[in-house]
Amino acid sequence: RKEVEQDPGPFNVPEGATVAFNCTYSNSASQSFFWYRQDCRKEPKLLMSVYSSGNEDGRFTAQLNRASQYISLLIRDSKLSDSATYLCVVNRITGGGNKLTFGTGTQLKVEL
Amino acid sequence: NAGVTQTPKFQVLKTGQSMTLQCAQDMNHEYMSWYRQDPGMGLRLIHYSVGAGITDQGEVPNGYNVSRSTTEDFPLRLLSAAPSQTSVYFCASSPKGGRTGTKNIQYFGAGTRLSVL
Numbered sequence: 722r723k724e725v726e727q728d729p730g731p732f733n734v735p736e737g738a739t740v741a742f743n744c745t746y747s748n749s750a751s752q753s754f755f756w757y758r759q760d761c762r763k764e765p766k767l768l769m770s771v772y773s774s775g776n777e778d779g780r781f782t783a784q785l786n787r788a789s790q791y792i793s794l795l796i797r798d799s800k801l802s803d804s805a806t807y808l809c810v811v812n813r814i815t816g817g818g819n820k821l822t823f824g825t826g827t828q829l830k831v832e833l
Numbered sequence: 834n835a836g837v838t839q840t841p842k843f844q845v846l847k848t849g850q851s852m853t854l855q856c857a858q859d860m861n862h863e864y865m866s867w868y869r870q871d872p873g874m875g876l877r878l879i880h881y882s883v884g885a886g887i888t889d890q891g892e893v894p895n896g897y898n899v900s901r902s903t904t905e906d907f908p909l910r911l912l913s914a915a916p917s918q919t920s921v922y923f924c925a926s927s928p929k930g931g932r933t934g935t936k937n938i939q940y941f942g943a944g945t946r947l948s949v950l
Binding site for chain 1: 868875877878923940941944
């Protein structure tokens with residue numbers, strides 16, 4: 722089983738729709754969580770960190786469920802510019818320091 | 834601000850050739866890492882460094898060497914290129930410490946697309 726798993730998609734949604742992505746992680750010792758956005762043929766960029774109590778940044782809401790070991794990202798009122806691949810990233814502390822594990826990403830296509 | 838700068842952006846090598854991918858950051862970050870990204874595999878850590886003079890292996894280190902003589906630079910060397918090393922390579926840096934949820938944030942360079950024939 723992969724340490725971080727995401728549905729690869731693609732999710733094709735109309736502009737203005739609400740879309741949600743889930744990500745599951747296998748290691749209960751994971752401590753911090755992030756969503757990154759990656760545009761086609763570009764580098765990943767941080768979208769938002771995910772806090773235990775859940776957090777919101779404009780149209781984006783991230784949730785963490787430690788008991789079920791999953792993270793979610795909700796995008797409201799989708800824009801064409803939201804089309805990208807969304808990477809779930811999980812960090813845990815190991816003997817060698819921090820270990821970041823990246824999911825393979827979920828592709829979102831927002832259409833007119 | 835330049836952030837993380839990678840060169841070259843594109844490179845084609847023949848099997849057996851060696852080369853160095855350059856990475857520099859101007860944010861005074863202590864942590865630097867090299868990843869490769871392949872279809873369906875996600876980003877995989879090759880090597881990382883927690884400070885000048887300190888490097889360690891990641892998940893897929895074979896065939897690559899690194900050194901960290903300064904805080905700013907973290908070059909990745911391919912010793913003898915193989916077709917299996919065809920990939921997109923990303924360098925990233927991260928600040929040490931910081932508030933929970935903000936540390937360990939990776940700042941990526943634009944990537945190097947490498948093809949090995």
